[in-house]
Amino acid sequence: MPSIPKWINDAFENLLSSKFPLVEVINTEYFSPSVKKICLKGDFKNLDFQIGYYIEFRVNDTEYRRYMISHGDSENGFMEIIAHLHGEAPAVKFLHELMKGSKAIVIPPRGNKWYNESVEKQLIFGDETSLSLACSFLPVLKKNKHQFQFYFELDEENKEVPELLGLENYTIFPKNGSFRNEKWVGDLPIFKTADWQNANFVLTGNVKSVQTFRKVLKNTATGKIFSKGFWLEGKNGL
Secondary structure, rough: OOOOOEEEEEEEEHOOHHHOOOEEEEEEEEOOOEEEEEEEEEOOOOOOOOOEEEEEEEOOOEEEEEEEEEEOOOOOEEEEEEEEEOOOOEEEEEEEEOOOEEEEEEEEEEEEOOOOOOOOOEEEOOOOHHHHHHHHHHHHHHHOEEEEEEEEEEOOHHHHHHHHHHOOEEEEOOOOOOHHHHHHHOOHHHOOHHOOOEEEEEEEHHHHHHHHHHHHHHOOOOOOOEEEEEOOOOOOOO
């Protein structure tokens, strides 16, 4: 996301202060050095929580960053995110410093509709930045009795995180560039089973991995593809 001058951000927040909920951190938990759960409370009665929705934090004077919501409960004023803290970016410092009792202003949830309840089979692909989205999908997929699979490409230090988060039906792949190889992607088990060709495909995470996976799917599958790259090497926030 582009940087915005401080005075514009200040004016924007002052003008729309009644629209931006003040949240308080009520709990945090690290599942690895780079994956952190942050639980928030606030007055969320007028907020809409859907699978694929995100909030934004103002992480410094000039920048905002988006984080997918893993769980949201407007009635009870509860919201949770699973964040990937990688590198030395301002957003990483901001999230590391969020602890119990911290307060922050967030831009309310919004996003795209990525869940199609009418499709029996669902495949969700991503990396550490997609774990929050996967957690939001899981209870709905189970409740509505879908057949589902999660594919994750993860760093070695995070390979245990899906289990710690309680995710199910997942396959973990090392983050070694394989998902940028069209031939390798085309040999995945999902492409060897005819009854998965009409599944709902949700692709997130690294831009290049998403683009490669989407290209292979477009040439082989008949199901609908939802895709959104969350990050790209050398880019500060997308």
